[in-house]
Amino acid sequence: MTEDADSFVEHRKLIIAGSGISGLSSAIYAARSNNEPLVLEGDEPGGQLTLTTEVDNYPGFPEGISGPELINNMKEQAERFGTEIRHGIIEDVDASERPFTVTLKNGDVYTADALIAASGASARTLGIPGEENLMGYGLSTCATCDGAFFRDEKIMVIGGGDAAVEEANFLTKFASTVYLVHRREEFRAEDYWVDRLMEKVDEGEIELMLNTEATELHGSPEEGVDHVTLVRNPEGHPSDKLDDPETEEFDFDVGAVFYAIGHTPNADYLDGTGVQRDDDGYIVAKGGSGGGQTATDVPGIFAAGDVVDYHYQQAATAGGMGVKAALDADDYLEELEREEKQAAAGAAE
Numbered sequence: 001m002t003e004d005a006d007s008f009v010e011h012r013k014l015i016i017a018g019s020g021i022s023g024l025s026s027a028i029y030a031a032r033s034n035n036e037p038l039v040l041e042g043d044e045p046g047g048q049l050t051l052t053t054e055v056d057n058y059p060g061f062p063e064g065i066s067g068p069e070l071i072n073n074m075k076e077q078a079e080r081f082g083t084e085i086r087h088g089i090i091e092d093v094d095a096s097e098r099p100f101t102v103t104l105k106n107g108d109v110y111t112a113d114a115l116i117a118a119s120g121a122s123a124r125t126l127g128i129p130g131e132e133n134l135m136g137y138g139l140s141t142c143a144t145c146d147g148a149f150f151r152d153e154k155i156m157v158i159g160g161g162d163a164a165v166e167e168a169n170f171l172t173k174f175a176s177t178v179y180l181v182h183r184r185e186e187f188r189a190e191d192y193w194v195d196r197l198m199e200k201v202d203e204g205e206i207e208l209m210l211n212t213e214a215t216e217l218h219g220s221p222e223e224g225v226d227h228v229t230l231v232r233n234p235e236g237h238p239s240d241k242l243d244d245p246e247t248e249e250f251d252f253d254v255g256a257v258f259y260a261i262g263h264t265p266n267a268d269y270l271d272g273t274g275v276q277r278d279d280d281g282y283i284v285a286k287g288g289s290g291g292g293q294t295a296t297d298v299p300g301i302f303a304a305g306d307v308v309d310y311h312y313q314q315a316a317t318a319g320g321m322g323v324k325a326a327l328d329a330d331d332y333l334e335e336l337e338r339e340e341k342q343a344a345a346g347a348a349e
Contacts, residue, residue, distance in 0.1 A: 012038045014329055015102055015112040017090050017269070020047020021315045022305025023118035024074040025322030026329075030116075031081035033330045038110070039078070040088040042266070046071040047120045048141070048306070049315055056148065058315050067136075070315075090119075095273040095298050114300045114333055116325045117270060117283060121263035121306040121313070126158070130217030134257075138225030139217060141259045143167035144314065152176050153255030156228060158214055160184060164260035165193040171258065172205040179254065181209045184236040211236040215249070217257060227253045265307045274298045283308050294325040300336075302328050 014030055016023045019041040030037040049055065049067040056064040065073075075085060088108065094101040099111040123141035125131055131139065140146040143157070147170060155175040157168040160182035166189075168180045180197070187194050200206040209230070216229040231238040233247040241247050265281045275296045276284040283303040286295045294302040304325035305318035 009109045009111065011099065011111045012036070013112070013333060014038070014114045014116065015040065015110060016116045016118055018042055018047065018118035018120055018266075018305070018307070019045050019075070019085060020071070020118065020120050020305060020318065021049055021074070022120070022307075022318040022322035022325075023047075023116070024071070024078050025319040026116050026118055026304060026326040027078040027083040027085075028074070028081060029323050029326035030329060031078060031083045033326070034082075035114075035326075035330060035333060037078075037083050037116075037326075038112075039083055039085045040090060040104070041085060042119055043089050044120070044122065044266075045087070048123060054149065055145070055315065057145065090269040093270055093273050093301075095275075095301065098300070100300065113336060114302070114329045116294075116322075116329055117267060117275075117296075117301065117303040117307055118305045118318075118322055118325065119266040119269075119307050121265040121282070121310070123259060123263050124261045125259060126214060126261070128214060128216055130219070133221065134217050134219055134225055137221040138219055138255065139257050139259070142313070143170050143258050143260070146256075146258075147171050147174050150174055150256040154179065154253065156181055156214075156252070156254045156257045157260055158182075158257065159260035159262075160186075161188045161260070161262065162190055162193050163262065165189040165197045167258055167260045168206055169193075169196055169200060172200055175205075177204075178206045179209055179252070180206055181212050181214060181230065183211065183213045183238070185210050209252075211238060213237070213239045214257070215239060218251075225254060225257055227251050228257060263306070263310065263313070265310075267303075267307050270301070273301065275301055275303075280310065282310050291331060292328050294321065294328045295332075300332055302332075 014035045014037045016037050016039045027037045027039050054064050089105045091105045092103045099113050102110045151174045155171050156179045158181045168178050171178050212232040214228050219226040231249045233241050238247050285303050285308050294304050302325040304321040
C-alpha cells in the first residue's frame with residue numbers, strides 16, 4: 001500500500017460494488033476461491049432487502065426471516081471466508097489501463113484486477129410525508145415480495161406503466177380490492193397489460209383512481225398503513241394544481257400501498273468505461289448458456305443482480321447471479337495470472 005498527497009491507494013485482486021444479496025453472494029464464492037474480495041457497501045448498505053421487514057420467499061427459511069437479519073447473516077458468512085467489507089461509494093472507474101483504478105467519493109483510490117458491479121437499482125419514491133416512516137411497514141416497492149402479507153386487505157398500487165398494471169394484477173391474488181392510482185387519464189402500459197387490467201376492472205377486482213395522486217401516507221410502524229391522502233383533478237397531475245378549485249383532496253382507507261413507479265440502476269460510476277448500458281441505464285451482460293454470462297463489454301468487469309436484471313428483481317435471482325459473477329471473475333483472474341506467469345517466464349529467457 002502506498003499513500004500520496006491526494007489519496008490513499010490500495011491494490012485489490014477483486015472489488016465488489018454493492019453489499020446487497022447479489023454482492024454478498026459474490027463475496028462468499030469469491031472469498032472461498034481465495035480472491036480476497038473487498039466489498040464496498042455504497043450509500044444503501046444491504047440494498048433494498050434492508051427495507052423489507054419479513055422475507056418469506058427466500059429459500060431455506062420456512063418461517064421467514066427479516067431482510068436486515070438475512071443481510072447480516074450473509075455478511076458474517078462472507079467475512080468468515082475472508083471478505084473485507086468497507087463503507088465506500090464509487091464515483092469513477094478508469095478502465096483504460098490494467099489494473100483498473102477505482103475512485104471513491106471521499107477521494108480514496110483503489111486499483112483492482114477485476115470488478116463485480118452488484119450495485120443494484122433504487123426504487124423510485126414519491127417523497128411525500130409518511131413515506132420514510134412507513135417503508136417496510138405497509139409501504140412496499142415489490143408486490144411479489146410482500147403482497148402475501150396483506151391478504152383480504154384493500155391494497156393501493158401507485159403508477160401507470162407496465163410494472164404498475166402488472167403488480168395490480170398480481171395483487172388481486174391477495175387483496176379484497178386493488179385500487180390503482182394514476183396521475184393521468186391514460187396508462188403508459190402496453191396494450192396487453194391494459195387489456196388484462198380492464199378485465200380485472202370488469203370483474204370488480206381492481207378499481208381505477210385516475211387523474212389522482214397521493215400526497216401523504218398515514219399510519220405507524222406498529223400498525224402499518226391506515227389511510228392515504230389523495231388529490232384529484234379532472235385534467236390530471238393534480239399535485240401541480242392544488243390551487244385549482246377543481247382539485248379535490250380526500251382521505252382513503254387502505255391496508256397497504258405499493259409503489260410501482262420504476263427503478264433507477266446504480267451504475268453511473270461506470271460511465272466512460274465502455275461497459276454497455278441499455279436506454280434505462282441497466283448494465284448489459286453477456287448472458288447465454290455457457291460460462292461468462294455476467295461478463296460485460298469490458299474484460300474484467302462483471303455485473304450481477306438488479307443493476308442488470310430489470311425484470312425479475314428478486315432476492316433469490318440476484319443471489320444466483322452474484323454466484324455466477326464470482327465464478328466468472330475467478331475464471332478471468334486465473335487466466336490473468338497464467339498470462340502474467342507466461343510473460344514473466346518469457347522475459348526471463
